[in-house]
Amino acid sequence: MSAMIDTSFTLIDGKKISTDIKAEISLKVVERKNQGKKIPHLAIILVGDDGASQTYVDHKVKACKEVGFHYTMMRFADTIAEDKLMKHIDQVNKDQDVDGFIVQLPLPAHITVERITEKIRSDKDVDGFTNHNFGSIISKNPLLMPATPFGVMELLRRYNIETEGKNCVIVGASRLVGAPLSMMLVEQGRATVTICHKYTEDLAAWTRQADILVVAVGKPGLIKGDMVKEGAVVIDVGTTRVEGPQYKNGYSLKGDVEFKEVAPKTSFITPVPGGVGPMTIASLLMNTLKACENLNP
Ligand code: NAP
Numbered sequence: 001m002s003a004m005i006d007t008s009f010t011l012i013d014g015k016k017i018s019t020d021i022k023a024e025i026s027l028k029v030v031e032r033k034n035q036g037k038k039i040p041h042l043a044i045i046l047v048g049d050d051g052a053s054q055t056y057v058d059h060k061v062k063a064c065k066e067v068g069f070h071y072t073m074m075r076f077a078d079t080i081a082e083d084k085l086m087k088h089i090d091q092v093n094k095d096q097d098v099d100g101f102i103v104q105l106p107l108p109a110h111i112t113v114e115r116i117t118e119k120i121r122s123d124k125d126v127d128g129f130t131n132h133n134f135g136s137i138i139s140k141n142p143l144l145m146p147a148t149p150f151g152v153m154e155l156l157r158r159y160n161i162e163t164e165g166k167n168c169v170i171v172g173a174s175r176l177v178g179a180p181l182s183m184m185l186v187e188q189g190r191a192t193v194t195i196c197h198k199y200t201e202d203l204a205a206w207t208r209q210a211d212i213l214v215v216a217v218g219k220p221g222l223i224k225g226d227m228v229k230e231g232a233v234v235i236d237v238g239t240t241r242v243e244g245p246q247y248k249n250g251y252s253l254k255g256d257v258e259f260k261e262v263a264p265k266t267s268f269i270t271p272v273p274g275g276v277g278p279m280t281i282a283s284l285l286m287n288t289l290k291a292c293e294n295l296n297p
Pocket of ligand 1: 148171172173174175176177178196197198199200203216217218219237238239240276277278280
């Protein structure tokens with residue numbers, strides 16, 4: 001007799017969790033207002049006119065409005081000189097009314113990204129990009145957490161998914177997602193963590209061992225059904241715009257996981273869109289509130 005396979009899984013609803021977080025933050029903003037305290041203020045720097053970046057920034061502005069934060073949008077042409085951009089960052093660093101700010105990536109090719117992100121004051125770095133905030137993940141007092149991995153940790157926490165002692169495999173080792181998440185899962189999650197990347201041999205042999213599999217690569221369909229263990233938790237960070245006339249807006253957002261094949265094998269899985277994506281903005285808001293509380297107790 002063949003073994004029964006449980007095909008029921010829980011869809012991790014990042015949209016709902018981010019709505020819950022926004023409601024919690026709104027309450028805290030009202031509380032601060034009632035106590036005569038400063039309202040959090042997020043500044044956003046956007047360079048150039050890349051369509052995807054504009055969409056991300058629009059979502060961030062909308063989220064600020066929803067929770068009652070003040071916000072400032074600063075736009076610059078994609079021809080701006082690196083030193084001129086550095087001067088603007090310096091101004092925002094010194095502006096006492098701004099609690100947190102972000103420089104939307106990617107930046108034009110003539111600008112050195114790390115020089116720009118490192119220029120941001122770490123206590124206002126609400127994307128958690130600076131080396132200082134990155135390193136603080138392994139300290140006793142983590143500062144502003146890198147937004148996307150922070151969002152992943154928050155999803156696991158709010159769905160009561162146990163990480164302690166679990167075998168976590170992360171596919172993708174970027175500075176933005178995979179690397180900081182691996183440190184958070186070890187430090188805060190007490191998990192056993194493996195990181196896979198482009199040079200990993202026999203990727204499936206690693207992914208099949210995962211109790212919790214996080215994929216952050218940017219290659220739609222990379223993870224197939226036979227690469228996942230029965231009952232695993234699967235978090236798909238990948239977000240790739242795939243264009244085609246069949247899609248309503250001319251494109252569709254695709255994750256790295258072959259959802260239809262993989263989902264029935266899992267216990268929990270995130271969809272794309274609607275999984276990790278909304279959590280990145282929720283993390284940005286949580287970090288901005290935290291920066292404001294730290295700078296203006
Ligand atoms: P990235 O900087 O390009 O990093 C991709 C990582 O994947 C690298 O570590 C790379 O390895 C690895 N990789 C490439 N091909 C691979 C393969 N065939 N097998 C295993 N690993 C492979 O990208 P990222 O910024 O981390 O973003 C990853 C994905 O997440 C993208 O789709 C991005 O759009 C998405 N993302 C989503 C959110 C969100 O809010 N939902 C936020 C951030 C990113 P090497 O290190 O060896 O090159």
